[in-house]
Structure formats: structure tokens, C-alpha cells
Amino acid sequence: MKLHMKIGIISTGSELLRGIIADTNAAWMAAQLDAGGYQCDRIVAVSDELEELTAVLQWAFGAFDLVVVGGGLGPTDDDITAQAAAQAGRWTITRQPDAAEQVRARFEHIGRPMVELNLKQADLPDGCRVLENRHGTAPGFSVKTERGQAFFLPGVPSELKPMFETYVLGPLPRVTDPTLRVELRCFGRGESDIQQALKPIEQQVPGVGLSFRASFPEIGVTVNATDCAQLERAVAEVRRILGKTIFATGAVKLPAACGQVFTESGLTVATAESCTGGLIGHLITEVPGSSAYFRGGVIAYDNAVKIAALGVDPAVLEAHGAVSEPVVIAMAQGARQALNADIGLATSGIAGPDGGTAEKPVGLVHLAVVSNEGVVHKQRLFSGYGRDRVKQISAWAVLRMAFDHVKENR
Amino acid sequence: MKLHMKIGIISTGSELLRGIIADTNAAWMAAQLDAGGYQCDRIVAVSDELEELTAVLQWAFGAFDLVVVGGGLGPTDDDITAQAAAQAGRWTITRQPDAAEQVRARFEHIGRPMVELNLKQADLPDGCRVLENRHGTAPGFSVKTERGQAFFLPGVPSELKPMFETYVLGPLPRVTDPTLRVELRCFGRGESDIQQALKPIEQQVPGVGLSFRASFPEIGVTVNATDCAQLERAVAEVRRILGKTIFATGAVKLPAACGQVFTESGLTVATAESCTGGLIGHLITEVPGSSAYFRGGVIAYDNAVKIAALGVDPAVLEAHGAVSEPVVIAMAQGARQALNADIGLATSGIAGPDGGTAEKPVGLVHLAVVSNEGVVHKQRLFSGYGRDRVKQISAWAVLRMAFDHVKENR
Numbered sequence A, B: 001m002k003l004h005m006k007i008g009i010i011s012t013g014s015e016l017l018r019g020i021i022a023d024t025n026a027a028w029m030a031a032q033l034d035a036g037g038y039q040c041d042r043i044v045a046v047s048d049e050l051e052e053l054t055a056v057l058q059w060a061f062g063a064f065d066l067v068v069v070g071g072g073l074g075p076t077d078d079d080i081t082a083q084a085a086a087q088a089g090r091w092t093i094t095r096q097p098d099a100a101e102q103v104r105a106r107f108e109h110i111g112r113p114m115v116e117l118n119l120k121q122a123d124l125p126d127g128c129r130v131l132e133n134r135h136g137t138a139p140g141f142s143v144k145t146e147r148g149q150a151f152f153l154p155g156v157p158s159e160l161k162p163m164f165e166t167y168v169l170g171p172l173p174r175v176t177d178p179t180l181r182v183e184l185r186c187f188g189r190g191e192s193d194i195q196q197a198l199k200p201i202e203q204q205v206p207g208v209g210l211s212f213r214a215s216f217p218e219i220g221v222t223v224n225a226t227d228c229a230q231l232e233r234a235v236a237e238v239r240r241i242l243g244k245t246i247f248a249t250g251a252v253k254l255p256a257a258c259g260q261v262f263t264e265s266g267l268t269v270a271t272a273e274s275c276t277g278g279l280i281g282h283l284i285t286e287v288p289g290s291s292a293y294f295r296g297g298v299i300a301y302d303n304a305v306k307i308a309a310l311g312v313d314p315a316v317l318e319a320h321g322a323v324s325e326p327v328v329i330a331m332a333q334g335a336r337q338a339l340n341a342d343i344g345l346a347t348s349g350i351a352g353p354d355g356g357t358a359e360k361p362v363g364l365v366h367l368a369v370v371s372n373e374g375v376v377h378k379q380r381l382f383s384g385y386g387r388d389r390v391k392q393i394s395a396w397a398v399l400r401m402a403f404d405h406v407k408e409n410r
Helices: A024-035 A049-065 A081-090 A099-108 A117-124 A157-170 A191-204 A227-245 A253-263 A280-285 A305-312 A313-319 A325-338 A387-408 B023-033 B050-063 B081-089 B097-110 B117-122 B157-169 B191-204 B228-245 B253-263 B279-285 B303-310 B314-320 B323-336 B388-409
Strands: A008-011 A043-047 A068-070 A093-095 A123-125 A130-132 A140-144 A149-154 A180-188 A210-215 A218-225 A246-249 A269-273 A294-301 A344-348 A362-373 A375-380 B007-012 B042-046 B066-070 B093-095 B123-125 B128-130 B140-144 B148-153 B182-188 B209-217 B218-225 B246-249 B269-273 B294-299 B343-349 B364-370 B374-381
Touching: A008 A024, A008 A049, A024 A068, A024 A157, A049 A149, A049 A246, A068 A157, A081 A093, A081 A123, A081 A149, A081 B323, A099 A117, A099 A130, A117 A123, A117 B191, A117 B294, A123 A325, A130 A149, A130 A157, A140 A157, A149 A157, A157 B191, A157 B209, A157 B303, A180 A227, A180 A344, A180 B007, A191 A210, A191 A218, A210 A227, A210 B097, A218 A227, A218 A344, A227 A246, A246 A253, A253 A280, A269 A325, A269 B050, A280 A387, A280 B191, A280 B279, A294 A305, A294 B303, A305 A325, A305 B128, A305 B294, A305 B303, A313 A325, A325 A362, A325 A375, A362 A387, A375 A387, A387 B042, B007 B023, B007 B050, B007 B123, B007 B314, B023 B042, B023 B157, B042 B050, B050 B066, B050 B081, B050 B246, B066 B157, B081 B093, B081 B123, B081 B140, B081 B148, B081 B323, B093 B097, B097 B117, B097 B128, B097 B269, B097 B323, B117 B388, B123 B140, B128 B148, B128 B157, B140 B157, B148 B157, B182 B191, B182 B228, B182 B303, B209 B228, B218 B228, B218 B294, B228 B246, B246 B253, B253 B388, B269 B323, B279 B294, B294 B303, B294 B323, B303 B323, B314 B323, B323 B343, B323 B364, B343 B388, B364 B388, B374 B388
Parallel strands: A008 A043, A008 A068, A068 A149, A269 A294, A269 A344, B007 B042, B007 B066, B066 B148, B269 B294, B269 B343
Antiparallel strands: A043 B042, A093 A123, A130 A140, A140 A149, A180 A218, A180 A246, A210 A218, A294 B294, A344 A362, A362 A375, B093 B123, B128 B140, B140 B148, B182 B218, B182 B246, B209 B218, B343 B364, B364 B374
């Protein structure tokens, strides 16, 4: 059940209207509202021209109970949101002492010199509430409007998101009967394939809705229901159909899910990367605390490195080529031994756009996981993807193999 | 110079307002318009409720010379765009024979049976022009409006994009005098700092405009002018002021710019990464053809790996700690020697959130580049950033050091 509050999201910035970036901030805020039981009614992107933005804000103040504006609070000349807000609401604008103090404190905290221009970020409508930004130098603010409230947040996603949670979403009245919801995170099948496979569930279990979210190379399946028993039944059905395609529930990414099983099993990990070029290591070390189980890796881009650093037999390389089952297994073995780890992960493939042959085309990847419990090898052909995506999906695929291997053997 | 045509993009669909997807269609169309010399003035996402969509279309018909609407042309109950358009423009709606014929032909082409429901896609406003969809079953249409024209395209990206090119962008008058534009890519100074430094240029050189785009950790400075001589003068001035902060011109990212100088100098590269965890290797290998100069690297997350794989002296590690000048230099030396490369790059730091001390806080990073020409070392404190950003900025910083080192010594 949604509360009947009219909500508008306004994003500003010429990079949106020039198509340099898509409006992922707005999508993220809309998803948070939706998860909290609120419905966003309109998302508008408008340029950072004073007249345009003022007109849009004036309209929004009258049209919505809650307005959230992202962007244009920085120190540069393009940053005119506070001025437009003041014009739209007929407020005066002056330097707000507590905002100025926050800007100063922030520069001190990050140890960078503050220039006078930065204090422009403290010039806000009189009577506004200043919202502290703990992740950047531009404070936000909120004002009372004709119909309700408007919040103004900086456009940098890492600043906007925590501020949205603290100041906008957190204080909203709790929706008393929110939709019950479970998100299952999947890897290894395409979105439409998953959608097709799960289609019957909405008919079988009344009151259940499924939604899908692709964030390459992962697919999120969200099961919505209005009642616990229905939710459980539908989730069980999704699990039965998708099986091992699901690797986690909730907001857990694959590298973090791997970290959890490595930690629980007390195992250490090392990598030997050819086509992924360091990406597996990067993904593993994005997880805070990964130094507890990740010993390191060898990026063996050149064949000489595969021989010298990983002990791959030159005769095997010669006979089978670098992109082959025996070489990728020898690489995983080598990483395990050279770095003294319990598990070795390796990739060797052709990321493209060049380097493919008829026998070994672009997108061909060999993957290996080696531990005391044995050796797992897979050959995959990720054709039709670009270089970036071949790297991404290969790194995910070998992490997924390690995840399964450790789970099965504990 | 942009043609003065007011342009609005309207996207419809509850998945946009529930934040399940970001509006990448709109961003793509805006980018196409921008490249063609046109400026999009507004992007609006609205739900597929008849009353809401009708009101938005009515407004858009009066506010813009060109309106492009994406989504809601399919056969299901949610697909109400044609109906809303008809209400907004006070047109009747009937089955259009040529549209019905296109739907039938399309199903025949893909060899799937057509159900009666699919013909709903041919129920369009009378007097409209039917737009053929060669990639899907829903035809588009265009209508004349108060101020100009409105185009209605299906929301599936692979259908919308070619139709936008054929029917919307293709027939637009060619912009004869597009803005002259140069983008300079910068790393190493903050956005507001750069803007402050460049502020006088807009006064000094008439007809010149500057715009700024931050895409962490890079800042793009775009110089716009209406005349070649002004553009050259302004660009020269930006170069004089920013100096080495600029690493490239146009659509070149730092790893590609590095690749170019490595290639031109005939030098090979190896990495030794501690806090960056493989990210430098990942960035280098995102560039197609990087195998020509990148030999590989060692991710030396654990100190034992620094000793065993990179030959760092345990006594030096003991005396100075892993995050120190002598260790990071020894790591770069070790990578160079172990991987037989001309240049060694190394990072050692504390990415956080844990592991900091009073003496060595989170964000402290040591960076080194070693070649036949000598050793470069830097100590930086990237405080106030999260783990992700400490990794990103450290990887960029050492790549930048390598870029400068090679340029200075050739």
C-alpha cells in the first residue's frame, strides 16, 4: 500500500541534457522510495540555466508534496541551484554561518586548502535548514514549500546517497503495511531467460509480483508480496527454478559473498590473471577486510611471466597455447604455490578486440580453481561482448566457481 | 552555436519511476542531439497512468518544438501512450491499416504467431504518420503539434535507437555552424580549484565559454568558442595555467594516454600493487592492444608476497613498515626485475576503512615509478575518501607519475 504523497525528483546539470551521463541518481532515489512504500510521480532533468531551473522548481513546489533536487550545489558558476530555489520560493539568499562552518571543517578534515570560491556553497536561502554533507564539501539544504517540503542535495552520488537516506527517506513516516520483498542475486543466466523461467510464479501464487534488475553481469530478482506465507512460497519456487544461479540474498555482491565463504572456511586465496588483467584482484580487494583472506596475485599478461612467476611449463604453453585447459590449471596451481595460498584462481582468454583466431575466437576464456580438494576447470565462450564485458564476466565466473567449490567442500 | 529549437524528451514506464532502471534511452537520445548540434531542454520520466501521461504530453506539445516520447507502444494494458497522445491532441484513435500491415509482416518475418492483442499496436491517432519498426513489433508514429512535431517510439533500446536515427535525427536540418569545442582532460587538482584558476579566461577572450565535468578522479575542461582564433587563444591560456594537470585532449583516458607514451618510447611496464589490489593492471588492460607493452604484475597484498615474489628485503619491511618509501621503491624495482620490464610501478597504502594508525592514517599512500632513467617516489594522503576512491585515485596517481616520467625522459 503506497502512501498518497505526490513526489517529484528534479536532477540538474548540463551533462544530463547533453547525454554524457544517464540519471542514475534519480533512479537510485526512486528505488529507495519504492522500497520504503512510496511512489515517485515524476523525474525531471533540467539544465543548469537559472531561468529554466527556477521555472521548474516553482512548478514542482506547487505540484508535489515532496520535492528532491539533486545537483548544482558546488562552488562553480554552473552551480546555481540555491539561487534558483531562492527565486522560485521568493526567499532572500545569504551566507549561512553553519553552512560556512561545515565547508571550512570539511576542507580541514580532508587536509586541502579552501579557496574563497568554496564558501559560495554556504550561500543558501534564508530560513532553510542546512543539511550536513559528511562525504563532500557542498552542504545540502531543505525548505518548506507551498505543499510540503523540498530537499536539495549535491549531485555526486557518494554524497547524495547517504544524505538522501539520512534527511529525506529516514524521517518519512513509516508506511504501516509495506510490500514484503526479498531480493535474490543471480549470475550465470540472461535476464529474459530468467524472466521467462519465472513467469508462471505470478499466476501460481496470488498477490506475488516479480521484478528484475540487470546490473551487468548480475541479475537481481525481487519477489514482492503482501503476505508472509505467499512471499515464502514464491521465494521457494524461485529458488527451486533458478537453483545455483542464485548466489546471495539482499544487498550482497559476489566478491563479498566469496569473502564470507572464504572467511567461514578459514581459507586464503591467490589469483593468476591473464585476460582479466588484475580485475579479479580489484574485485576481491573492493571488500573491506579482504586482506584477511587475500594473499595477492600474479597478473601474468605476458607468457614469460606465466613461466617465471607461476612456474607454467614452457613445453605445455608451446603445445596447447596460453588459452587452454592445462595452462590455466597450471596458472592456478602456480599462484597457490608461489603465494602460499589455499585456493588458486586463474583466467586465460582472449578479451579482444584483436587476437582471435578461427580456433580460438575473441571471447574464449579458460577458468580454473585449484585447492586441496581438487581442480575445477571451465571453458566458456563469451562472444558478442566487448573487451570490458569479457573481462567483467570472466572475473565473475571464476569467483563464482571458487564460491561453489568452497561451499561444496566444507 | 545551437539552433534555437526547444526540445523535450519524455520517457514513460513504471520501471523508471520505481527506479528499476535508469533512463538510458533519454541519455542516448540527448547525446545524439548534442553531437548533431542540438540542445535537449528537458528530460521527463512519467508513469504509464493515462491521466498523468496525457497531462504531460499536453504540456510538452505546447512547450517544445520537438517532442520525442519513448515507451508504451506495446500490446499490453500498461501500453497507453497512443491513447494519451490522442487525448492530449484531441485526435480520434482508430486502427491504422498500414500499421496493422506492419505488425502482421513483422510477426511473419520473425516466424511467431500473432495474437489479436498485438493489433492493438496499430490503434493510433488519426492523421498521424506511421513509422516502421524494423526491429520489433510495435510501430511508432509522429504527429504535428501546436509548436512543431512529436515522435512516439517504442521503449526497447534496440528498437528506439535506429528509429530515432531514421525518423527524428536524420531529417533535422544540418546545423551549419556548430560550436567549436576542445576538451582537455585533467588529473591532480580539484574541480573548484581548476575553475577558480581559469575564471579570468572568459573575460579575457570574448566569445569563449568554459565548462567543467568531474568524473572521479578526472576533471574535463571544455573550451567552447564560435571562432577558431578565439578557441586557440583560450586553449593556449588554459594550457599555460593548468600545465601538467592536463594529460590529454579529447576522448582519451589516462590509461590510454599512458599506453601511447609507452608505445612511442618502446617501453614495457610491470606493476607491483598492494593497496590498489589489481586495479592498476585492470586499468592498463582495459586499453585494447595493451599486451604490446604490459608484461604483467604482482598483487602483493600480503607482506610475504612482497618478499617472495618481489624480493623486498624483510629487514626493510620490518624497519619501515609496508607503507613506506623504501618498500614501495623496492616493490617497483622488484616488479621490473621479476617481470623483466623497462618500467616498474608500485603502490603501498592504507585503503581503509580499518588499518590506520595515528602515524599512518587511512588514505596514506606511497607511490613509486622506477626505470633505467631513475626513481620517482611520492607520498600522498588521500584522506576523507572511502576505500574505493583511495584505490582509484592511487592507481591514477601512479599512472600519471609513469606518464610524466616517460615523457620527461624521452
